[in-house]
Amino acid sequence: MADLTTLSQLALQLLQQLISIPSFSKEEDRTADLIDQILQQHGVGTHRKLNNIWAWNKHFDASKPTILLNSHHDTVKPSSGYTRDPYDAKIEDGKLYGLGSNDAGGCLVSLIAVFLYYHDKEDLKYNFCLATTAEEEISGVNGLELIIPELGKLEFGIVGEPTLMDLAIAERGLMVLDCTAYGKAGHAAREEGENAIYKALADIEWFRTFRFPKESEVFGPIKMSVTIINAGSQHNVVPASCTFTVDVRVTDAYRNEEVLEIIRQHVTCDVKPRSIRLKPSSIDKNHPFVQAGVALGRKTYGSPTTSDQSLLDIPSIKVGPGDSARSHMADEFIYVDEIAEGIALYIEMLNKIV
Secondary structure, three states, rough: OOOOOHHHHHHHHHHHHOOOOOOOOOOOOHHHHHHHHHHHOOOOOOOEEEEEEEOOOOOOOOOOOOEEEEEEEEEEOOOOOOOOOOOOOOOEEEEEEEEOHHHHHHHHHHHHHHHHHHHHOOOOEEEEEEEEEEEHHHHOOOOOHHHHHHHOOEEOOOOOOOOOOOOEEEEEEEEEEEEEOOOOOEEEOOOOOOOHHHHHHHHHHHHHOOOOOOOEEOOEOOOEEEEEEEEOOOOOEEEEEEEEEEEEEEEEOOHHHHHHHHHHHOOOOEEEEEOOOOOOOEOOOOOOHHHHHHOOOOEEEEEEOHHHHHHHHOOOOEEOOOOOOOOOOOOOOOEOOOOOOOOHHHHHHHHHHO
């Protein structure tokens, strides 16, 4: 077990190496190779499926609960506003620049350091499972979702995303609904047909005004927004169909399936979700890990953005070094001190429970 200074140096060096390797979603094979190599160099037995690498602590005990440590090593493509080489991991004025440095490289290397800190320890109350995963930026099916069945039973998860080390104790889920109202075509000059737009309007008004009975303690009500409408082919034809799209931000008060069922009970249009994979997630504010963070002065909040946390069916928390406001920005950076602080805070919170 290395000391915190050594772990922070290891994490920083690894992040600089990761930044230098392009790792767009679905193209993370080289960063997966590097992570696999680094872990094995530190005596960790690793497992791999496509571009996902995972491992358990050395003294894994199946009779104990397991904590998941997860973050991703894929990145978006650099925006056109970059003035620097996005793969040149330079440190200037205490900032480490580079694509993926903040989202989520700093979190990833910090959690790898935390895992190494605990890897050889005996007599822990919990096991640790480290999962460094792919395709997070595109909510892909070959990332964390692919390997969840391989990870065994998990007690709760820590998902590394930049939160300034504050505690995102809940995250909204997302459903995109494609809705179609059906009528009957006819000539607009005569009393013919059944106008699908008018039928859609009644359902659109329901989406605008309906309030679900249960509300989240963190987020309040579920938010539904109609964002696209299409109907008609020419001015003198009553449209036979009207399609519209609804963006539904599901809170931790419901499961996606419940929300979909309630919607279908109230509207007359055909409702087809593009996916119900991106689930709302949360952890009890009284959970020992959360309370350990609060005792260290960390704030709790609900995150409006979606991450791989949405793929987990266990209590989970999103927390990590860096600032979400810097994610996907040109000339992305993370402060070097944020990485060292993140490692120390992760360990200080975990020490309260493990």
